[in-house]
Amino acid sequence: MGLFLLALTLGLLAMGGFSIVEAFKARNADGGRPSAMRERVFAANVVPLEFGTITPRLTAYGEVSSTRELELRASVSGTILTLAPSFEDGAAVAKGTVLVRLDPAEAQAARDTAQAQVSEAEAALAQSERALAIAQDDVVAARRQAALRVQALERQQSLSDRGVGSAANRETAELAASAADQAVLSRRSALSTAQAQLDTARTGLTRAKITLSEAERRLRDTEIRAEFSGRLAQLNAVEGGLVSSNEMLGMLIDPNALEVAFRVSTGQFARLTNPDGTLRPLELGVSLDTAGGAIEARGVLSRVSAAVESGVAGRLLFATITEGAGALRPGDFVTVSLREPALEGVAEIPAAAIDAQDRVLVLGEGDRLEEARVTLLRRQGDAVIIRTDLPPGTEIVAERTPLLGGGIKLRPMRPDQAGAPAPARTVALDPARRARLVAFVEGNTAMTDSTRARFLADLSQEAVPAATVANLESRVGG
Structure with missing residues (x-):
């Protein structure tokens, strides 16, 4: 049994070795035959060039602000007596509404005192006018008396010349005439004094009226009114609170007088101006993205910033919102879209079809790719607008990849009639x-x-x- 097992084991080992040798021979034999090399063909989508007139759209981002804002500040110090029922953040108020009323006691007392001073000044003026009239009458009477004294003197002189009158009478007449002249001079001096007193009284009345006007203004300042219809914001006032002069109590914003400020590059700004450098009044769209959709508004370009800020490139433009301003609020970050002047003889292609050197892959003869340079004019989202000398209908690769290049054979995949990939x-x-x-x-x-x-x-x-x-x-x- 042992010899049998040994012989069986050796036989199996010999069969295994034979199989391994045959496998090596077969592999060497297969590796020696050269394999047929075929050109690799890539598949890609191609689109034809269609030239025409295209109106580019410029897209920018800006912030909404109000062109009519008023800071509610206390002109005088005092205690807040009452607040308007609509004095709440975001509340709408009408023009002329009393928003805040300060305690008017001190201002009222100052106004009454000023009114009394005006009355005193008016009385002093009336007295000065009467005194002036009396002084004028005194001057007239003195001049009449002086005239009579002169006539008496002339009569005495005439009598003396005929030898009838005496020298004593003539001297007495001369003294009387001189005294009359002195009385006229005295009355004129009194008239001058009365006129000066009248001028002083008039000045005092003017000063008293100014004081009264100032007191009335301070009394009016105890009431803070809405200068125009708008909405309240940033409120900081409570009833019974003590406020100081010029303290800010809130803001009044006109929600219908809105504008949007956005920045564009210098090249884009040049396309929005007239040949003389003035800004074109182009219409634009304003969009505010929200979770439930977008809030749309319309506007028109109004002005450009007068100076360029340090370290900032481009130009800051302002557009007045003409339609749909009620849904926007100052501080909203919006998207601005406006139409530029139309471009003629241009084509719109996918943005992925052009590389960093402004080159596209053109489908040439034999479905081989060729590189062609184009002029990039605008970027429109996922598309670009180009100008090129290629004839209309020329097919280009819609999406370039690192595997595609000049000389590569392509199996073009053209769009079908519905515009979807073939x-x-x-x-x-x-x-x-x-x-x-x-x-x-x-x-x-x-x-x-x-x-x-x-x-x-x-x-x-x-x-x-x-x-x-x-x-x-x-x-x-x-």
Whole structure:
């Protein structure tokens, strides 16, 4: 039994060694035959160039602000007596509404005192006017008396010349005339004093009226009113609170006077201006993205910032919102979209079709790719607008990949009539095409067993996935 087992073991070892030798011979024999090399063909989507007139859209981002805002500040210090019922953050108020009323006791007392001073000044003015009238009458009477004294003197002189009058009478007449002149001078001095007192009284009345006006203004300042219709914000006031002069109590914002500020590059700004450098009044759309959709508004370009801030490039533009301002609020971050001047003789292609050097892959003769340079004019989201000398209808690769380049043979995949990619989800294979792909999969030693099994399972179906067919045929080269 032992000899039998030994002989059986040696026989099995000899059979194993023989199988190993035959396997090495077969492998060496297969490796010596050169394999047929075929050109690899890639599949990619192609689109034709269609030239025409395109109106580019410029997209920017900006912030909404109000062009009409008012800070509610206390002009005088005091205690807040009452607040308006609508004095709440976000509440709408009408023009002229009393929002805050301060305690007017001190201002009222100051106004009454100023009113009394005005009355005193008016009384002093009236007295000065009466005194001036009396002084004027005194001057008139003194001048009349002086005239009479002069006539008496002339009569005495006439009598003296005829030898009738005496020298004593003549001297008395001269003294009386001189005294009359002195009385006129005294009355004129009193008239001047009365006029000065009248001017002083008038000045005092003016000063008293100014004081009264100031007191009335301070009394009015105890009431803070809405200068225009708007909404309240940033409120900081409570009843009974003590406020100081110029303390801010809130903001009044006009929700209908809104504008949006956004920044564009210098090149984009040049396309929005007239030849003389003035800004074109172009219409634009304003969109605010929300969870339930978008809030749309309309506006028009109004002005450009007068200076460029340090360290910032481009230009800051302002647009006045003309429609739909009621749904927006100052501080909203919005998207601005406006139409630029139309471009003629240009084409729009996918953005993935052009590389960093502004080159595209053109489908040439024999379905081989050629590189062509184009002029990039605008970027429009996932598309670009170009200008090129290529003839209309020229097909280019819609999406460049690192595997594609000049000279590579391509199997073009063109859009169908509906505009979707030509390859369907599944394709039907004829027996010869199916057998060729199966033979390729079974004879490809570079594939793993799982990959080979997956390809064979797909090829065994009546309708084979189009991705599988395209993948295999790009490797086969057919």
